[in-house]
Amino acid sequence: MVSSPNLNRCFVVAFLVSSVTRLYAEPERVDFSSQIRPLLNKHCTSCHGGVKQASDLSFIYEQQVLDSGIIEPGNPQESELLHRITTTDPDLRMPPVEEHPEPLSRREVELITLWIEQGAEWDGHWAFRKPAPPDVPDVNDTLWSNTALDRFVLAKLENEGLRPTDESEPTEWLRRVSFDLIGLPPTEQELLSFLDACESNSDNRLATYQAEVDRLLVSPHFGERWASMWLDLARYADSQGYEKDNHRHAWPFRDWVIAAFNADMPFDEFTLKQLAGDLLPEPTADDLIATLFHRNTQTNDEGGTDDEEFRVAAVIDRINTTWTVWMGTTFGCVQCHSHPYDPFRHEEFYQFMAMLNNTADHDLSNDYPTLTYPENKDKQELESTVALTREHKALREQLNREGVALAEGCADWTKLFPTEVSSSHGELEITDDHLVRVVGGTIPANSRYFVKTTATELRALRVEILPESDDPAKWPERGSVLSQIKLTLELADGTSQPVEIHDVIADYLAGPFDPKDSLQENHQGFGGYPKLHGPRWAVFVLKQPLAPPAGAVLSLELHQKASTSGGQSIHLRRFGLTSSADPAWSSLVAAEDRGVRQEELQSLAASLQQLKGTPIPIMQTRSRDYSRPTRTFIRGNWQTRGDLVVAGVPETLHELDLANPGRTELAEWLVADDNPLTARVLVNRIWSELFGIGLVETLEDFGSTGTPPSHPALLDHLAVQLQQEHTWHIKPFLRDLVLSSTYRQANRITPELLERDPRNRLLARGPRTRLTAEMVRDQALVTAGKLSPKIGGPSVMPPQPEGVWQAVYSGAKWKAATDADRYRRALYTYWRRTSPYPSFMTFDSPSREVCSPRRIATNTPLQALVTLNDPVYVELSEHLAVRVMDRADSLPEDWIREAYLIVTQNQLTNTTVTELVALFEATRSEYEKAVDSEAETDHDRAAMTVVASAILNLDEALVK
């Protein structure tokens, strides 16, 4: 830090420049990203940034600054920028005097001056540049490092004049690594055999440690522990969210994540499957279940909600989640305006949205589209369901496409002129261009329209459903569905006869309704449901060609039974009729092979209908033929739509070299070699799981407003290693971390070190962090000897206090399990978003309504109340007590030693054993002297339960 007292506060630029040169014998090299960008963010971008661009100047984009001419690279004296920040003229001074009485500090001005002098190089923010493999630094102590990563840590410590802490006791490391890798403490047996191995192989501790790590990495519990981390990001829950918060069958996704971690699925594949598994060629059931990742968004089933509003909300959540999880970048603010600090433009949000906007889900209460998960959970049956569904869809589309081709090629479409219209409710009129439209009144669901037109020769009748507005920017409109059509021929003599319809061809097949239902008595049918995205047409092909006598009238009865949430009718509001007499229609429907395929389709549909199981939400793409167009939302408001956008990724980042990219391309882009962020964000997340704090503390924000990395080179080293050396495999990466000398340090803190580095950013000691909500429960289960080893399956309900669930409009009840499901690991606990399991919330678990990238561990009295008083912990304390008392000829002191060892993996010190034995004795004598104590009461057991509870509440028991 250089500042000269001789410098006058009101210096002139020329003087400043010369003084700077004078002050630095060898001028420091100014780094834009770490030194200048923060200054611009601090002083300039609130007015000249992404949101507000006063005088059309933004300091976010290099080009804009260059074009503005306020900087003359290499020449500070000629740079308007420097003049404006140093002038004493209050009318010119930046930032403006009235709001910022203090000018930039001398040091800040010096930095900017130097930067301009050195050429005003504008390198983007560090995190948006691809990490290069850094050189492993040289260190003085060549013996300490166990892995390359240690040398990065050590180099920094040596630079700071610090020494690493000694290696931890084997038991301390074992507890830590066991929680970190599988989320459970070592069992007594595992502890003892590990200690034996340490002793018998004392020359080669590393080999023992490696063997222990390998045991943990292949444990089926590994996937459970890491799934907990991922499920926060995936906002996984067992309910749909919002007011009703109904049950959702999402647990197969949780099991998929567990299995993927257990199988060490490379992260690129893990990414591709979750974002676009459904688009793989011939996707398996697992591939489809993986796509539930982005179906974990909420569904708003409150009466009278707009399904488009909450579909859009879900898509926006998917965008923000994708950016948070993979890119560690705050992209959400770009919804409303260009990013205030990072180089992302407003329209780029919508270009990105276009890649995710074309899925078939539409905030429907049944979570459509879904996959039927067989009741018996049989994998083979599941796969055959997938195959059956695929076959059915393909055949259905093939049959429809043949009709579409004919409809498009048909030359004789003739407009039919309605002559008379009426309606059971509301009012209709015939427009000048011979359309029918609603002009007034209330048209509830179940209304019928009656339309008459002169009967002509025809083989196919086409109904066109039109939006009220012709402006595509106003689409989608509310739905418009024709649920049943009936045709009658009325002859001049007053008699009439029904006209039979053989087939229905729709312009395209989308949504949960089958257009053919417009021939059936049900609520479904043809049209836009729940929204009308633009004009739609369907051709009704007659069974027999109609050759009416003169004076005959064709009468249409259009029945409309469909409605959306809140009972809102989605009747036709504007429609037109055309006809064709082309004989090709008759040949189409009469063709023998088509008949055979129709029958096949029916039998497939019947088989699908018969499937018994639960619907699992999955991703499905709307075909490109009718893909949903994406427009910008002006100021982020989904109801104010701007221009159409083309799908793509932000310009400042690596290219996605493909026109019209979709989810697959997006996934590939995220894990591309050139992606500067994904690997860094992932290694940082894993690091923080182990060390309690990330190298970049803001796991969710690597942008210019996030915290800078404590060890930039180490971060890049790890990122490159994961991506290249380990080809995205997490297990070998974790193996390196937990065997490193850095991780193996003792977690003891000296007062000096605490003063110097309270949060262990320098890593001069091992991590000591509080157990997560899941670990607190799971530890109690393991130590009580009650943990159910079952992996996966539907979520379970361990005991929870009465009256916690009081959701609106829901009869859902919490029924505490009485069988082994009472003792399942925490991650299997039923997760209702509006009412999450209370004791987990107390230990900082999120509600999982949205992506939660970071849990901040707190330390509160409410946590004490949970582990002291929650009946779950009281019950488990008793099991622990019983377990240790179950040894013949043992004494209370032995029980206590045993319980303490089981919980903390440590031997009791003498003072502690004295203390706990005293607690035992005091408690027992309390029970003994209690007047109303029942004769049968086992005082030892009751007292030991209290001691076991005390042990589970020790600081040592709550940290790893």
Add this chain to the structure above:
Amino acid sequence: MNLEPQEQLQHLAGVTRRHFLGSCPTGLGALWLALQNRQQAVASAPSAASVPTIPHFRPKAKRVIFLHMAGAPSQLELFDFKPELQKLDGQPCPQSFLEGKRFAFIQGVPFMLAPQFDFKQVGESGQWVSDRLPHFRSVADEVCFIKSMKTDQFNHAPAQLLLHTGNPNLGYPSFGSWVTYGLGSDNQNLPGFIVLISGGHTPSAGKSAWGSGFVPSVYQGVQCRSKGEPVLYLSNPKAVTPTIRRRMLDSIKKINQETYDAKGDPETLTRISQYEMAFRMQTSATEAFDLKDEPQHIHELYGTQPGKDSFANNCLLARRLVERDVRFIQLFHWGWDSHGAGANEALNAGFSDRCREVDRPMTALLTDLKQRGLLDETLVIWGGEFGRTPMRENRNGVEMKLIGRDHNPGAFTIWLAGGGMKSGFTYGQTDEVGYEAVENPVTPHDFHATMLRALGLDHKRLTYPFQGLNQRLSNVTKPSRVVEAVFA
């Protein structure tokens, strides 16, 4: 390290965890303790220069009681008297009222619906109050009505989220979280933000209505109960007597002290304090929630029955918590969604029951706070998440058997009392039929800015960084203003 990243780091660290702790005797992790001692913590923190001085202004109110009528009560049947609507009763709704509007249940062309109850001007201030709230008429001179509230959400869950978190989407900290984050709490033995629910249901927005969103979870509201254990897990297990518990905690404390001596982790010291605080909370919360020691005349005033799950009990509890310096007390009373789809909520049925359930207790709360000299420093807020339409609901497009009104984001009434608010005053007006706020409209963002100001907080300076922005309760992306006119 360079100066600039250092500053930035301090700023970020400050709001995540660090700055509360710099001054805490125990160092790291003492969020809860820091929460209790926010003022001191900030004042003596080494990085005090970068921390705004809190409170920013001289506070008018020290704490808040927010009575949320979940489901949205009809302004047209309680406070916003509209004789013009009387004349239009039964007429088809003009097209101009329907264009560009979305409704939850109304479709096509509904009919106008007259105010269903008699109104009277009461008190010296001449405030209009309907006959559904006979008790409340006696305290109308104490309150400040805002009749021009409006929102942009017409479904319950998003509208409640907007009113409680400043954002219709999930994931944002609630009003009470912001206030406790800003001001801490003056009672070490009770949570600083307590939530009480009556009416048998949590509000539509679920626990997010008192969630902490992206601020640390220590600021989330703690839902307490007027029946059973007031705070979850407060009671000792059956077999553990207070003597045993004390003995147990003494052992835990000694062993933890030993752990601290060996490990030197300040979190261990914090944990020792938290266990002690939990012990004290067991006594003080149990005592605070025990209504049995209230005298008979107080029970009569509120209409309370100890052990019952009722709005009346919750109002009395709110007063007891205020006496114990709890910072933010949030009540929800469910059942105001008067569509007319069922008797329990219809205007000509259940609505009157809801009015009866709240009328006496909320009146008693104001009277009682006043007689104890607590009203001046306690801000009481009453209101729903939106208003109701001047049209009669025609669910499914047909005339319904019972009478109800649909959701109306365009206008609703709230009232404020105590905490430096004007009394016997009305701010803002709706149009002739109470459909839209036309004079001095107040958005939820304005409401938040104003309420924070009453507590001495500048809504633009009470911030927390998230998603690249310094987020605030009043919503960074939306305009907001402090409604000075409501301050006395």
